[in-house]
Amino acid sequence: MSMMKKENNLFNMYNRINLEKIDINAQPPTEEPARQYYFMAKCREWVKEFQQKNGRLPGACVTTFGCQMNARDSEKLRGILREMGYEEASEDKADFVIYNTCTVRENANTRVYGRLGQLKPRKKKHPHMMIGLCGCMMQEPEVVEKLKKSYRFVDIIFGTHNIYKFAELVATRLELQDPPLAASSVYNGKSDRMVIDIWKDTDQIIEDLPNERKYSFKSGINIMFGCNNFCSYCIVPYVRGRERSRDPKAIIQEIERLVADGVSEVMLLGQNVNSYGKTLETPMTFAQLLTQIEKIEGLRRIRFMTSHPKDLSDDLIEVMGKSKKICKHLHLPVQSGSTDILAKMNRRYTKEQYLKLVEKIRAAVPDISLTTDIIVGFPGETEEDFEETLDVVRKVRYDSAFTFIYSKRTGTPAAVMENQVPEDVIKNRFDRLLKEVQTIAAETCAVHEGTVQEVLVEDICDHDSEMVTGRLSNNLLVHFYGGRELIGQYVDVSLKECRGFYYIGEKI
Numbered sequence: 031m032s033m034m035k036k037e038n039n040l041f042n043m044y045n046r047i048n049l050e051k052i053d054i055n056a057q058p059p060t061e062e063p064a065r066q067y068y069f070m071a072k073c074r075e076w077v078k079e080f081q082q083k084n085g086r087l088p089g090a091c092v093t094t095f096g097c098q099m100n101a102r103d104s105e106k107l108r109g110i111l112r113e114m115g116y117e118e119a120s121e122d123k124a125d126f127v128i129y130n131t132c133t134v135r136e137n138a139n140t141r142v143y144g145r146l147g148q149l150k151p152r153k154k155k156h157p158h159m160m161i162g163l164c165g166c167m168m169q170e171p172e173v174v175e176k177l178k179k180s181y182r183f184v185d186i187i188f189g190t191h192n193i194y195k196f197a198e199l200v201a202t203r204l205e206l207q208d209p210p211l212a213a214s215s216v217y218n219g220k221s222d223r224m225v226i227d228i229w230k231d232t233d234q235i236i237e238d239l240p241n242e243r244k245y246s247f248k249s250g251i252n253i254m255f256g257c258n259n260f261c262s263y264c265i266v267p268y269v270r271g272r273e274r275s276r277d278p279k280a281i282i283q284e285i286e287r288l289v290a291d292g293v294s295e296v297m298l299l300g301q302n303v304n305s306y307g308k309t310l311e312t313p314m315t316f317a318q319l320l321t322q323i324e325k326i327e328g329l330r331r332i333r334f335m336t337s338h339p340k341d342l343s344d345d346l347i348e349v350m351g352k353s354k355k356i357c358k359h360l361h362l363p364v365q366s367g368s369t370d371i372l373a374k375m376n377r378r379y380t381k382e383q384y385l386k387l388v389e390k391i392r393a394a395v396p397d398i399s400l401t402t403d404i405i406v407g408f409p410g411e412t413e414e415d416f417e418e419t420l421d422v423v424r425k426v427r428y429d430s431a432f433t434f435i436y437s438k439r440t441g442t443p444a445a446v447m448e449n450q451v452p453e454d455v456i457k458n459r460f461d462r463l464l465k466e467v468q469t470i471a472a473e474t475c476a477v478h479e480g481t482v483q484e485v486l487v488e489d490i491c492d493h494d495s496e497m498v499t500g501r502l503s504n505n506l507l508v509h510f511y512g513g514r515e516l517i518g519q520y521v522d523v524s525l526k527e528c529r530g531f532y533y534i535g536e537k538i
C-alpha cells in the first residue's frame with residue numbers, strides 16, 4: 031500500500047512539475063500525451079494573464095448529458111481545465127461553458143439546442159466567453175452543419191474520439207500558437223471563428239491524462255471504448271466507433287493508483303463490457319480481467335456496466351458468484367420481451383434465452399439485484415409483442431428499469447423500417463409498462479426491510495442536511511441520520527422503512 035501511495039504522489043507531481051518545466055516557447059512535441067501537457071502549460075500562461083487583467087481566475091463549467099461514459103469523459107475535461115488553471119464555476123457564471131452531449135435519443139439533441147439558445151444572449155453581452163461542444167452529438171455531420179450555419183457563436187467543437195486533445199483545441203481557439211496549428215480545422219464563418227475537429231473513428235487510446243473525480247472514494251474507469259453490436263435502433267456504434275479495449279495493465283495500474291488515492295469502489299465502463307479483451311493483442315476475457323481486479327488490495331467494491339446478454343458468459347457468472355468484491359447488481363438490458371422484435375433489433379438472443387440467463391445468474395448469485403433498459407414502440411411492435419415485454423418484466427421482477435420511448439435515429443437501420451408505431455399507441459404502452467415496473471420495483475425493494483446491510487456513504491441528503499445518503503452493494507439508495515464525516519465510509523445500517531425505491535435506515 032505505502033509503495034503505491036508514493037508512486038501515486040509522484041505521478042501527480044510528475045504531471046505538475048512537467049507542466050511548470052515545459053518550455054512553451056519551443057515547438058510542441060509530436061508524441062502524446064506530452065503534446066497535450068505542452069498545450070495545458072500554454073493555456074495556463076493565458077489563464078495567468080487573464081487573472082492579472084481581471085483580478086480573478088476564469089471559471090469553467092462542464093455540463094454532462096447522457097450516460098456514465100460521458101460523465102467519465104467530463105471528469106477528463108475537468109482535469110485538463112484544472113491543469114490549465116481554470117476554476118470550477120456554475121454555468122451561469124462560467125467564462126467557459128462546455129456541453130458534453132448525448133445523441134442516443136432525439137430529445138437529447140433538442141435539449142442541447144435549447145440550452146445553446148439560452149447561452150447566445152450571454153455570449154453577446156460577454157464576448158470573451160467561450161462555448162465548447164463535444165460528445166456523441168458532435169459525431170453527426172448534420173449537427174455540425176447546423177451549428178456552422180445557425181450557432182456561429184460556438185467556439186470549439188470536437189467529438190468522442192479526440193477528447194484528449196481538448197487543451198490543444200483551446201490553445202488553437204485562443205490563438206496561442208504561432209505559427210497557427212494546422213492539426214485542427216478552423217472554420218471561419220462570416221464573423222466568428224470556430225475550431226472544429228471531429229474524427230470519424232480511431233484506434234488510439236491515450237493514457238495518463240489528468241482527470242478530476244467527482245467523488246474522492248469512487249470512480250468510473252473506462253475499460254473499453256466503442257461498440258460493434260449495431261443494434262438496429264442505436265446510434266452509438268456510429269458515434270463512438272469500433273470496439274477497442276484498454277490494455278489490462280493500464281487498467282490495473284489506474285485502479286491501483288485510485289485506491290492509493292482513497293478510492294474503494296470502481297465502476298468499470300464500456301458499451302458492452304462482456305466483450306472486453308477481444309481486440310487486444312493477447313486477448314483476454316472480462317471474467318479474467320475481473321479476477322485480476324479482485325486481487326487489488328484496498329479495493330472493496332467492483333461494479334460494471336453495460337452487459338449485453340448475448341455475451342454474458344458462464345465464466346463471468348462463476349466469477350460473480352465467487353467474488354467478495356463484485357457488487358450484487360447487474361444491469362442487463364432486455365430492450366424487448368418479444369423474440370420477433372429482438373430479432374428486428376439485432377439483439378441476437380430470444381426471450382427464452384434471456385430468461386434462462388436470468389435463472390442462471392440468480393442460481394449463482396441468489397441475492398443479486400437486476401435492472402434493465404426497455405424500449406417501447408420499436409417499429410412493428412404489436413400489442414402481442416408488448417405483452418411479451420410485460421411478461422418478461424413480471425417474470426424477472428426487476429429491481430428497477432429504465433423505460434424509453436423508441437426514438438428514430440437517422441442512419442440506423444430501424445429508422446427506415448416499416449410500421450412505425452403511432453405516438454398514442456406508444457404512449458399508452460409506455461404508461462402501462464411504467465406502472466408495472468414501478469409496482470414490482472417497490473415490492474422487490476421492500477424485501478430488504480429489517481435487514482442490516484453495508485452502505486457506502488456518498489453525500490449529504492439533498493432534502494435534509496442532517497442525513498446522509500449512500501448505496502448498498504445492490505445499488506439501492508439508503509438515507510440515514512449522520513454527518514459529513516461519514517462520506518466515503520462503509521457503515522452498517524439497519525433498513526427501517528422502504529419508501530418505494532429507497533430506504534430510510536438507522537446507523538447501528
Ligand code: 5AD
Pocket residue numbers: 134135263264265363365403404405434435436437438439
Ligand atoms: N430509442 C430509444 N431508446 C434507445 N436506446 C438506445 N437507442 C435508443 C433509441 N433509438 C436505449 C437502449 C439502451 C439505452 C442506453 O438507451 O435501451 O440500452
Ligand code: SF4
Pocket residue numbers: 257258259260261264265266267301302338
Ligand atoms: Fe447501442 Fe446495442 Fe451497442 Fe448498446 S450494445 S451501445 S444498445 S449498439
